[in-house]
Amino acid sequence: MTDRWLPSHLTRTQLEERRLHFLELLETQAHSTQELAEFLGVKASTISTWKHRLRHQGSDALQATVTTGRAPALCGEQRETLKRLLCEGAQVHGFPDASWSTLRVRDVIGRHFDIWHHRDHVRSILHQLGFSRQKPDKRALEQNPEAVATWIQTTLPEIKKKELPVRPWCSWMKWASVSKAR
DSSP, rough: OSSSSOSSOOOOOHHHHHHHHHHHHHHHSSSSSHHHHHTTSSSSHHHHHHHHHHHOOOOGSSSSSOOOOOSSSHHHHHHHHHHHHHOTTTTTGGOSSSOOOOOHHHHHHHHHHHHOOOOOHHHHHHHHOOOOOOOOSSTTOOHHHHHHHHHHHHHHHHHHHTTOOOOOOSSHHHHHHHHHHH
């Protein structure tokens, strides 16, 4: 037992692997608690805890556990209802135009379910529901493509011809250009 098990960060699988390796080493009964602790990179109290678990719960107690995290505030049925509400459109819910923002969705969730999420979390809920971020078109819906093409061909070149040369906007630049001329 000369090598040490000391990576800087261990995943759940690696932690479980370390505990199971401890089990193998413990079965040989050739090492003290302190030696095992030094080799595995843990404190002696951790080795004692693992031994206690083995005695009372068996070898399954050293297996990795699954962390489920906090339960979602919106259950599956509420999420489906939210999806239906969003598909109805923003104007149905009292907003002046048809666009949705995370703040507007947050408002709808709060009014219908009495759950108030942070707007960043609303973004992840929308993503989970299958919605994606959309950017509106920068052109007007009433725009006439033929009139735009005509304007680009006739008016735009005239505007470009009339452009003034760029002048320095800062007084020290003006001073520097004057001093060079002397």
